[in-house]
Amino acid sequence: MIFSADATERARRVRFIIFDVDGVLTDGGIYTGESGEFMKPFNVRDGLGIRQCQNEGFGTAIITGRASAIVSQRAAELKIEDVYLGHLDKRSAYDDIKARHGLQDEEVAYVGDDLIDLAVMQQVGFPAAPADAVDEVRALSCLVAGKEGGRGAVREIIEFILKAQGRWANVVARFTAPEKVTNVSQ
Template sequence: MEKKNYKEVLNQITTFIFDVDGVLTNAGIQINTNGEMLRTMNTKDGYALKTAIEQGYNVCIISGGKNEGVRARLKGLGITDIYLGAHEKIEQLDEYFDIYNIKPENVLYMGDDIPDYPVMKIVGLPCCPQDAVKEIKEVATYISHKNGGKGCVRDVIEQVLKVQGKWMKSFSARLSD
């Protein structure tokens, strides 16, 4: 089956859903002497997430990880729909769709590993970082040129917002004040 061109669906995206480990982070985990797992997130990804929210997009996180520091960081960016400890991600996806009356064809989902596979099979624009596993790359309509934790989230958000005329919109308005 031939994949559709991802650019054909950028205009219909209203919702961004992201995994954390391997997408918002580089999938590496540092463990301190107290056993706490530490992750690194990209500030450019954070800026893009915040901008998407400011422009009226739905933004949701569905992750198998349970780190409350991750939740605090994401809440600080303005994300309110955060599902941690989600091992069957399709359940959280269905719940999120029901709450906000979201249609799968309006969703961009970015994942990097096998737990993301079922979700990626049903959304309108399945995406992954450059360093995603082979099976995820095969189901992705768009593979970012950026690795997980290295700007792949910014890449996809910026493309959608630019196509829809919303990138730099709030920034440009502040400059003209």
């Protein structure tokens, strides 16, 4: 993991995390079945991380350039209600999220991996990227995960934010408490 000197301070302000999909929540590959259906691999550790940051009160959203039923289904599983599909220019979706949730730029983290993400990443307070993001995105990010997209990068970024805010112990406590574990979609 590589992070800027001010990454921890910037992470302390985050209240909302926005994710790109291809190359962030997936490995960027698009798999086609025999009958032409598309498939994408999602990482369950990323999913658990998303659910746990939601349990800690963070808002979450997806903005992706592709329209995909698979993404809608995965978002529903993870209880991500703000899902913007087919947004090649992601700025209007970002503006809508800020307005709907009363957010300032410094309260938002965005995880992106490619040139299509740069416009929003320039605006947010906490831009972050997987290890295999393009050079321009990595250079703009205050945190670059040690893991690649679709391989745990999102979880790593979420853990960094939660630890910076002193909330990671709450997450671990939920899994070590004697009560039944709840709110654990992966």
